[in-house]
Amino acid sequence: MLGCPADEVTAAHAEDRRRMNLLPGITLTVTVAGQATQGEYALVEAVLADGTEIPPHVAQLEDVILHVLHGEVALVVDRRPSTLTTGATVVLERGVPRRLTATRPTRVLALITPAGLEQLLTVVADPATDPDDRAALLAVGGVSAVPAA
Numbered sequence: 001m002l003g004c005p006a007d008e009v010t011a012a013h014a015e016d017r018r019r020m021n022l023l024p025g026i027t028l029t030v031t032v033a034g035q036a037t038q039g040e041y042a043l044v045e046a047v048l049a050d051g052t053e054i055p056p057h058v059a060q061l062e063d064v065i066l067h068v069l070h071g072e073v074a075l076v077v078d079r080r081p082s083t084l085t086t087g088a089t090v091v092l093e094r095g096v097p098r099r100l101t102a103t104r105p106t107r108v109l110a111l112i113t114p115a116g117l118e119q120l121l122t123v124v125a126d127p128a129t130d131p132d133d134r135a136a137l138l139a140v141g142g143v144s145a146v147p148a149a
Contacts, residue, residue, distance in 0.1 A: 021125060025052030025102070028125065034115020042115035048073070048102035056099040061142035062112050064092040071106025075099070097146045117141065 019029045025048060032043040048071070056076075066075075067089045075082050076099045077092060083103070084090060092098050112118060120141040124134050135145065 025049035026054070028121060030118045030122070031109075033118060034112075037115060039115045041111055041113040042118040044110045044112060044118050044121075045069075046108050046110060048106045048108070050102055050104050050106075052102045054100040056097060056146045057138075057143055058097050058146055059092075059094055059117070059143050061094060062114055062117050063094050065111040065113075066090050066092060066100075067109045067111075069107040069109060071108075072103045073106055073108070074101045074103050117143070 019027065021027055027047045029045045029047075030042065031045055032041070034040070034042045066084070068084045068086055070086050072083060072085045075084055075090065077090075078096050078098075082090075120137065120143075123129060124137055129137070138144065
């Protein structure tokens with residue numbers, strides 16, 4: 001897969017999966033970490049409560065392929081709104097503003113390429129991380145908040 005021998009790319013064992021609460025209403029599970037793919041990609045599952053919003057932001061370093069496993073999200077990409085329902089997939093290219101809101105309880109898979117963002121999210125989601133440091137950490141990782149998507 002993506003230049004990696006199939007026997008080297010395996011889903012994380014249940015005990016190795018990193019589950020974290022990123023924001024209120026968002027639980028992330030790193031299913032395949034970038035270290036398993038030589039940094040080529042990471043796979044993250046997100047469970048979003050109804051009404052949960054991922055605020056407007058721009059990711060400069062990675063592209064994200066988002067697949068809705070169950071539920072529905074309102075997505076605004078570069079000021080263009082759309083609705084994604086169960087089975088829908090969208091490519092979120094780096095450098096393009098985006099905002100996502102769950103309009104009902106939702107599960108999505110995010111394929112992040114290249115990998116790295118999943119490690120940053122682990123640090124940002126850690127309750128020990130000072131809330132004032134979170135925006136700075138995200139900015140260093142190439143993710144910045146924007147006024148509107």
